[in-house]
Amino acid sequence: MEPTVNLKELFEEKGYKYTAQREKIFDILKKQCGEHLTATDICELVQSNHPDIGMATVYRTLLIFEELNIINKLGSEDEFSRYEFNANNDTHKHYHLICVKCGQIKDIKENFMAEMSENVSEKYDFTVNGYNQKLYGICKECLAKEVQNAGG
Amino acid sequence: MEPTVNLKELFEEKGYKYTAQREKIFDILKKQCGEHLTATDICELVQSNHPDIGMATVYRTLLIFEELNIINKLGSEDEFSRYEFNANNDTHKHYHLICVKCGQIKDIKENFMAEMSENVSEKYDFTVNGYNQKLYGICKECLAKEVQNAGG
DNA sequence: GTTTGTGCAAACCCTTTGCAATTTG
């Protein structure tokens, strides 16, 4: 069993204070592990139990969480940023499948990338630390719809 | 010899009008092929010869160019969007090496991805059309500096 | 001549910041 991140210790290490707000926001993010939430999403979820916590605090907290590797920030191409809980501390080390039809984002966890990283390091004099991979395409559901429409 | 994209025809096909502004913006983008320019960069370059062309026109034109696959839009994680000329119509089919120290973006043209796409299609029921890959790491120059500093 | 595009400036909207009050250690 993986021990959960100990927020308090982590914060103390970095000189941050352990506040109720930060704890609440952490709880929400952890509970929503696997989702790709906007700052507004997160704020609304937090506010449903703690209406006093404001947007500014959410943003400031997300910044710290990003720095502490607790979450990953995903820059959506067209919209605003999304955040995801970084369950195994594998920053940027996974892939996102983005359906160009419905916009849903899925994760891939396999490490297709290890070999490529080595190649890149050799050929481009570039030390790869992480990657944020976006694969654009069509998901199963949307493909089914397309086939349907083509048939009709 | 590859024939250059025929703007006028492309526009007519899609019902867009062929205006001087669009031509000028296209010329700049083509001339800057390989660069990753912000909308402001593009606007300034255009305005150096055509001071009357405004930011709004640049944005509107970039939107059309993106739709026509003439350029790729790269959503920088933290800053603003950048645009690159899509020389071989290979939308999203290349990689960006982003140095976390100096922020420079380099392209990789090799197709490390072909095999992976197949795997993804099979395992995740997701038809991959393109990818916009960002590899984060440290470029040669910044690595050299780091080593230097560690030594001092 | 009608439709589409342009330029300006104002509006948008996500995100950041200044400041006084509050909380943490």
Next chain:
DNA sequence: CAAATTGCAAAGGGTTTGCACAAAC
């Protein structure tokens, strides 16, 4: 108690939009 944090509201800043004029076909 000193230093960090919060909440509000206002400011920032890249991008979009409304509108009157101009250009394209």
